[in-house]
Amino acid sequence: xxxxxxxxxxxGALDTALEADDRVILLGEDIGRTGGVFRITxxxxxxxxxxxxxxxxxxxxxxxxxxxxxxxxxxxxxAEIQFLGFSYPAYDQIISHVARIRNRSNHRFTAPLxxxxxFGGGIGAAEHHSESTESIYAHIPGLKVVVPSTPSDxxxxxxxxxxxxDPVLFLEPIRLYRAVREEVPDLYFTAEIGPxxxxxxxxxxxxxxxGAMIKETRAAASALEETGRSVEVLDVRTLSPLDHDGIVASxxxxxRVVVVHEAPRHAGLGAEIAAVIQExxxxxxxxxxKRVAGWDTVFPxxxxxxxxxxxxxxxxxxxxxxxxx
Amino acid sequence: MFSLINADGTVRDRLPITMEEMxxxxxxxxxxxxxxxxxxxxxxxxxxxxxxxxEGQEAAQIGAAAALMPDDWVAATYRDAALMWRxxxxxxxxxxxxxxxxxxxxxxxxxxxxxxxxxxGGHMIHAVGLGWAEMLKGTxxxxxxxxxxxxxxxxxxxxxxxxxxxxxxxxxxxxxNNGFAISLxxxxxxxxxxxAIKADGYxxxxxxxxxxxxxxxxxxxxxxxxxxxxxxxxxxxxAITYRIGPHTTADxxxxxxDEGEAGEWQERDPLTRVRALLERAGGWSQxxxxxxxxxxTRRVEEAVAEAEALPPPTxxxxxxxxxxxxxxxxxxQMGEAGx
Numbered sequence: 163x164x165x166x167x168x169x170x171x172x173x174g175a176l177d178t179a180l181e182a183d184d185r186v187i188l189l190g191e192d193i194g195r196t197g198g199v200f201r202i203t204x205x206x207x208x209x210x211x212x213x214x215x216x217x218x219x220x221x222x223x224x225x226x227x228x229x230x231x232x233x234x235x236x237x238x239x240x241a242e243i244q245f246l247g248f249s250y251p252a253y254d255q256i257i258s259h260v261a262r263i264r265n266r267s268n269h270r271f272t273a274p275l276x277x278x279x280x281f282g283g284g285i286g287a288a289e290h291h292s293e294s295t296e297s298i299y300a301h302i303p304g305l306k307v308v309v310p311s312t313p314s315d316x317x318x319x320x321x322x323x324x325x326x327x328d329p330v331l332f333l334e335p336i337r338l339y340r341a342v343r344e345e346v347p348d349l350y351f352t353a354e355i356g357p358x359x360x361x362x363x364x365x366x367x368x369x370x371x372x373g374a375m376i377k378e379t380r381a382a383a384s385a386l387e388e389t390g391r392s393v394e395v396l397d398v399r400t401l402s403p404l405d406h407d408g409i410v411a412s413x414x415x416x417x418r419v420v421v422v423h424e425a426p427r428h429a430g431l432g433a434e435i436a437a438v439i440q441e442x443x444x445x446x447x448x449x450x451x452k453r454v455a456g457w458d459t460v461f462p463x464x465x466x467x468x469x470x471x472x473x474x475x476x477x478x479x480x481x482x483x484x485x486x487x
Numbered sequence: 488m489f490s491l492i493n494a495d496g497t498v499r500d501r502l503p504i505t506m507e508e509m510x511x512x513x514x515x516x517x518x519x520x521x522x523x524x525x526x527x528x529x530x531x532x533x534x535x536x537x538x539x540x541x542e543g544q545e546a547a548q549i550g551a552a553a554a555l556m557p558d559d560w561v562a563a564t565y566r567d568a569a570l571m572w573r574x575x576x577x578x579x580x581x582x583x584x585x586x587x588x589x590x591x592x593x594x595x596x597x598x599x600x601x602x603x604x605x606x607x608g609g610h611m612i613h614a615v616g617l618g619w620a621e622m623l624k625g626t627x628x629x630x631x632x633x634x635x636x637x638x639x640x641x642x643x644x645x646x647x648x649x650x651x652x653x654x655x656x657x658x659x660x661x662x663x664n665n666g667f668a669i670s671l672x673x674x675x676x677x678x679x680x681x682x683a684i685k686a687d688g689y690x691x692x693x694x695x696x697x698x699x700x701x702x703x704x705x706x707x708x709x710x711x712x713x714x715x716x717x718x719x720x721x722x723x724x725x726a727i728t729y730r731i732g733p734h735t736t737a738d739x740x741x742x743x744x745d746e747g748e749a750g751e752w753q754e755r756d757p758l759t760r761v762r763a764l765l766e767r768a769g770g771w772s773q774x775x776x777x778x779x780x781x782x783x784t785r786r787v788e789e790a791v792a793e794a795e796a797l798p799p800p801t802x803x804x805x806x807x808x809x810x811x812x813x814x815x816x817x818x819x820q821m822g823e824a825g826x
C-alpha cells in the first residue's frame with residue numbers, strides 16, 4: 163500500500179502489467195525516452211526494455227492500427243495517444259477495424275487492446291489539447307470506454323482493461339493526474355468495467371459525473387450538504403457499456419438528477435443518461451433531469467476556460483433548481 | 488519489370504518452378520476464374536450482394552498466395568478472393584460473406600487470413616502489427632498485405648510503410664496495380680513514375696513485377712517473404728495487372744475507360760499464357776483442361792450449396808458477436824429484438 167496520485171497509479175499499473183504478462187507491450191509517441199508527455203510511462207522503458215515500451219513515429223492511425231494487428235496476433239498492446247484532440251486520425255482504425263473485428267470475423271479474431279488517452283481541459287493548454295469528445299467514442303458499438311477518477315480506480319480499471327478480451331478506450335482526466343492522492347494497494351487487482359461507483363450516498367438529489375468533473379461535482383455536493391441536503395454522487399467510471407441499473411436505482415431513490423459533464427451538451431452522454439432515466443424511472447422523478455455541461459462551442463483557449471467549464475456554482479444552482487421543482 | 492513468361496507463353500528466363508507446380512498454379516487460376524464467373528452470375532440473379540470481380544488478376548493473387556506458408560498472416564481486400572482462397576480460406580465462406588452473412592468472415596482455425604477489408608487502405612498497417620507481434624514472439628510467421636493502386640493514396644499507406652520500415656517488421660506489401668481505382672486511372676492516382684519506387688522513400692526494397700505472370704509473381708513474393716522471414720525486413724511489390732471487369736457489380740466501366748483497353752489486356756491474360764507454356768512443354772491436353780474445369784465447377788458449386796444452406800442468422804447472433812460476453816445494455820436489447 164502506498165499513497166499515490168492518479169498519474170503514479172497509472173504508471174504503477176502499467177509496470178505491474180508489463181511484469182505480470184509478457185504479451186503486454188506499450189507503444190506511443192514519446193512514451194519511452196521521456197516517459198510520455200504526462201510522464202505516465204516514466205521509467206518503464208529502462209525497466210522493461212525498448213522492445214516492450216516503444217517510441218513510435220508520429221502517426222496516431224499507425225499506432226492504433228499496428229496495436230490492432232498485434233492484438234489479433236495474441237499480444238496485449240497498450241497504445242498511448244497524447245491527447246484526445248489528437249486521436250481523430252486514429253478514429254477510422256477504431257471505428258472501422260478495432261471495434262468490429264470480433265463481429266466481422268464471428269469471434270475468430272479479436273482485438274484485446276487498450277488505447278490510453280489523456281482528456282479534458284482546465285490546465286490552460288494549447289488548442290486541441292483540452293477536448294472531451296468521449297461521446298463520439300461511446301457511440302461506437304464494440305468498443306468499451308472507461309474513465310477513472312481516483313488513483314485506486316486508475317490502477318484497478320487499467321489492469322482490468324488490459325485483461326479485457328475486447329478493445330478498451332481508456333480516458334485519463336488530465337486535470338486529476340496530480341490533483342488527487344490516495345492509498346492504493348501495490349497488489350495486482352482489478353476494478354470491474356461497467357458498474358458506476360457510488361462516490362457518496364444520499365437521498366435528496368443524485369449528481370452524476372465522471373472524469374475530472376467529479377472534482378467540482380464533489381465540491382457541489384459538499385456545498386449542498388452544508389445547506390442540509392442529502393446528496394448522492396455517482397462516478398460513471400464506464401461510459402460504454404453504461405450501467406443503466408446503477409443509474410436508474412439512484413434516480414428512483416432520489417427522484418432528482420443532475421448530470422455533469424465537461425463535453426458539449428448537445429448529443430453529450432448526459433442526453434443518453436437522461437433518456438435512460440426517463441425510460442426506466444420516469445414515475446419516480448420529482449423534477450426534470452438537468453444537465454450541467456460544457457457549452458456547444460469549441461473548447462476555448464486559456465483565458466476563457468472559466469467561461470466554459472462547469473463550475474461548482476453552476477452545479478449547485480442546477481441541483482437547487484431541481485430540488486425546488 | 489520482372490517477368491518470366493511472355494504473353495505468348497514463351498519463357499523469358501529459366502523458370503525456377505517445376506512443370507508440376509506450373510500445372511498446379513494453372514489449375515488454381517482456372518478454379519479462381521470459375522468462382523469469379525459464378526459470383527458475377529449469382530449477383531445478377533440476386534443471390535449475392537455487391538460483388539467485386541478479380542478477373543484478370545488471377546496470376547497476381549494465386550502467385551502471391553502460393554508463396555505463403557500455411558500459417559502466415561494475410562490482410563487483403565474485397566477483390567482478393569482468389570488470394571484468400573489459395574491461402575486457405577474456403578470458397579464457401581467467401582460466398583457466405585458475399586451473401587451478406589458475418590459467418591463468412593470466420594476463417595477456419597489455423598488459417599490466419601483476416602476477413603477482407605472493405606474500406607480502402609486501413610488494413611495495411613494491420614499486417615505491420617501482425618508481423619511485428621510474430622517477430623516479438625519469436626516465430627517465423629510473416630504477414631502479407633494486398634491492396635490496390637488506389638490504396639497507395641491513403642494516408643494509412645504511408646503510416647504502414649513507414650512503421651514497417653522503422654520497426655523492420657516481417658511484412659510484405661503487395662500492390663495489385665490494376666490500372667483503376669473505380670474510375671480513376673493510375674496516372675491520376677499518383678504522378679510517381681511507379682508505385683514500386685515509393686518504397687525508396689521508406690528505406691525498403693520495391694520491385695515491379697508482371698502481375699499477369701504467375702511464375703514471376705510467385706518468384707518475387709517468395710523472395711520477399713523469405714527475406715522477411717529471415718529478419719531482412721519488409722518490402723513492397725507492385726504487380727502490374729488489369730481489372731478486366733467492373734469495379735463491382737454496381738459499376739459501369741464504359742463511363743470511364745475505353746473497352747478496347749480491356750481487350751488489349753485480354754491478350755495478356757494470365758491463364759492463356761500458362762496454358763500456351765504448358766502446351767509447348769507437353770504439360771497440357773484438352774482432356775486435362777476439361778478435367779480441371781469440371782473439378783473447379785464441382786468445388787465451386789459445392790461451396791455455393793454449402794453457403795446457401797447456412798441457416799438464416801438469428802437476431803441473437805447479432806448481439807452475441809459484439810463482445811466476448813454481451814454487455815448488460817446489449818442483453819436488454821437482445822430481449823427487445825426477440826420480442
